[in-house]
Ligand code: HEC
Ligand code: HEC
Ligand code: HEC
Ligand code: HEC
Ligand code: HEC
Ligand code: HEC
Ligand code: HEC
Ligand code: HEC
């Protein structure tokens with residue numbers, strides 16, 4: 491632009507006195523032309539917009555799209571007047587509705603997998619600020635608080651909370667946008683669990699049928715539970731859900747016990763106080779006695795998933 495003016499200065503026609511007097515007029519005309527060009531140049535138009543909308547681009551993380559000018563997205567705003575004139579159907583003078591607006595620059599296929607987060611359909615700005623943000627990835631707030639703006643936080647707390655949930659790593663199991671797996675999971679069951687829990691811990695000569703079938707969630711909650719070890723019920727009741735028969739006849743020691751079998755893990759009525767208390771597991775300090783005291787829940791080299799063989803099993807607890 492400066493070159494243009496400099497070249498204008500060198501033009502021989504300006505040697506004539508009449509034109510020379512006209513020169514200041516021509517010069518300002520040239521400036522007007524130049525500033526018209528400037529206004530169409532998005533970068534400096536952005537500066538113009540920011541004189542009034544400064545706070546939009548102030549935060550630590552700024553959307554790279556802003557460098558291309560406000561009017562890459564707000565194509566239908568005429569800001570020469572305030573309030574601005576808006577044309578087009580999309581709100582706020584935008585070139586398109588969301589998410590189409592964002593797909594103009596961001597690969598659509600990433601958001602079009604078989605399972606799409608309903609929040610994406612509601613618009614990307616439910617989670618991202620389109621201009622700038624104090625949080626990484628332009629997020630409105632950090633994960634997990636972001637998730638709790640729409641999902642009830644109470645469902646992610648309880649007496650036992652899964653470690654990655656407790657530290658807010660929702661992204662370790664869910665894609666926030668879309669996934670080929672149901673529930674936006676980053677991997678299928680049970681492979682998802684094995685990304686953090688070593689698979690060989692669930693093996694043995696005998697693998698419990700629901701574990702072999704990958705049904706970890708048949709017994710555990712993925713986020714949090716009111717019962718120990720993320721179980722969705724009292725531990726004994728989890729087992730009885732599928733093995734109701736066990737309770738119908740004396741179990742394990744019917745021949746020995748005059749009382750009709752070994753206790754299974756139900757609370758016992760105390761002699762003095764008459765209140766019912768759960769028994770402790772003599773072999774595992776701090777744990778409650780129940781089916782899992784004699785059986786491994788996942789797998790074992792012993793038959794019947796037992797924690798010991800023959801009399802050895804009894805001796806884990808009855809040491810005499
Ligand atoms: C990547 C596209 C994009 C760019 C670039 C962009 N905007 Fe926006 N802008 C949006 C979207 C989307 C909304 C609507 C947000 C909503 O409804 O939640 C918006 C809303 C606004 C609003 C309404 C108030 C608000 O905060 O929601 C103003 C003002 C605004 N933009 C100004 C600007 C200015 C000034 C620039 C340049 C510095 C700019 N925009 C650049 C996408 C963009
Ligand atoms: C002279 C100050 C000023 C300038 C310059 C300015 N704006 Fe605004 N803008 C405002 C005010 C005041 C409002 C709120 C009133 C309104 O809704 O129009 C506003 C509102 C907006 C909105 C929201 C409209 C809506 O539907 O809610 C957008 C988007 C916007 N401006 C974009 C821009 C862009 C893009 C530019 C630069 C091309 C720009 N503004 C330049 C003062 C300004
Ligand atoms: C005009 C092009 C353009 C449009 C339209 C656009 N973006 Fe971007 N966006 C970019 C570029 C360029 C980057 C930086 C390179 C990258 O990360 O892909 C970026 C990066 C991002 C990032 C990552 C920021 C970071 O710090 O890593 C997010 C989140 C984002 N955009 C969201 C959106 C949303 C939401 C919309 C729609 C409201 C949108 N973009 C529309 C060009 C655009
Ligand atoms: C439910 C909230 C939510 C919605 C809705 C959402 N995002 Fe995101 N987005 C996130 C989170 C969380 C991250 C950070 C992921 C990470 O750090 O691994 C992210 C990251 C991104 C990134 C940068 C990192 C990357 O994966 O490349 C882009 C770009 C992006 N989102 C674009 C969009 C667009 C475009 C839309 C709308 C089609 C959208 N997002 C809708 C939550 C959301
Ligand atoms: C803007 C609101 C909003 C935000 C923020 C949001 N979600 Fe959602 N999410 C929804 C809606 C709506 C549904 C569908 C209804 C439902 O299942 O509750 C949904 C469903 C889900 C589902 C189940 C998907 C399915 O296929 O059944 C998962 C998983 C999920 N969200 C995870 C997240 C995570 C992780 C975050 C934080 C990164 C998050 N959401 C943030 C609105 C939101
Ligand atoms: C260890 C992996 C893991 C982590 C971490 C995790 N989730 Fe999930 N989430 C799952 C699994 C597995 C399901 C599917 C449950 C089912 O199918 O019954 C699920 C389901 C969901 C659903 C759908 C509602 C439902 O119960 O079916 C939402 C919403 C959700 N998760 C949100 C979140 C949020 C928010 C966070 C972070 C606070 C989070 N998840 C962390 C594994 C996880
Ligand atoms: C992102 C890593 C990660 C993934 C994925 C994951 N876990 Fe965990 N899980 C942990 C960590 C860390 C702990 C706590 C340390 C430990 O006990 O190993 C834990 C502990 C547990 C516990 C014991 C909780 C307690 O209170 O003692 C159970 C049960 C569990 N996970 C089940 C699952 C199931 C089922 C899945 C698949 C749906 C899964 N985990 C996926 C990281 C993960
Ligand atoms: C039949 C119900 C059941 C199934 C299915 C099941 N679990 Fe468990 N799981 C339990 C019980 C009960 C415990 C507590 C055992 C105890 O009392 O020590 C447990 C404990 C755990 C623990 C805590 C550490 C440990 O070994 O004591 C993790 C981690 C775990 N399970 C992960 C998984 C994963 C991953 C799957 C799927 C591959 C799975 N579980 C399938 C019932 C089950």
Ligand code: HEC
Nearest residue numbers: 696699700708709728729731732781782785787793794795
């Ligand atoms: C989701 C249903 C389900 C739950 C919950 C469940 N089981 Fe099983 N269990 C099965 C199935 C199916 C089999 C294999 C069929 C059979 O032998 O009856 C099995 C077999 C067994 C066996 C016999 C294994 C063998 O080698 O003969 C034992 C012992 C056992 N389960 C103990 C438990 C214990 C202890 C719990 C609680 C931690 C439990 N089960 C919870 C479904 C379940």
Ligand code: HEC
Nearest residue numbers: 726729730733736741742752753754780781783784785794
């Ligand atoms: C004191 C240890 C002990 C406790 C507690 C215990 N079991 Fe057993 N269980 C055994 C032994 C020993 C066997 C093997 C009996 C046999 O092979 O004849 C067995 C066998 C089984 C079998 C295989 C088929 C059958 O019915 O005999 C199942 C299923 C089973 N138990 C489930 C359970 C469940 C469910 C609970 C809790 C409600 C439980 N067990 C509590 C020791 C125990």
Ligand code: HEC
Nearest residue numbers: 743746747749751753769772773779783784803804806807
């Ligand atoms: C995991 C620990 C554990 C194992 C293994 C175990 N027991 Fe027990 N046993 C207990 C507990 C706890 C009680 C209840 C004590 C009480 O009532 O205070 C009990 C009670 C008994 C009783 C008394 C029955 C009653 O109703 O008062 C007999 C008999 C018995 N066990 C025999 C056996 C035999 C035989 C085996 C091997 C097959 C065995 N136990 C394996 C923990 C165990």
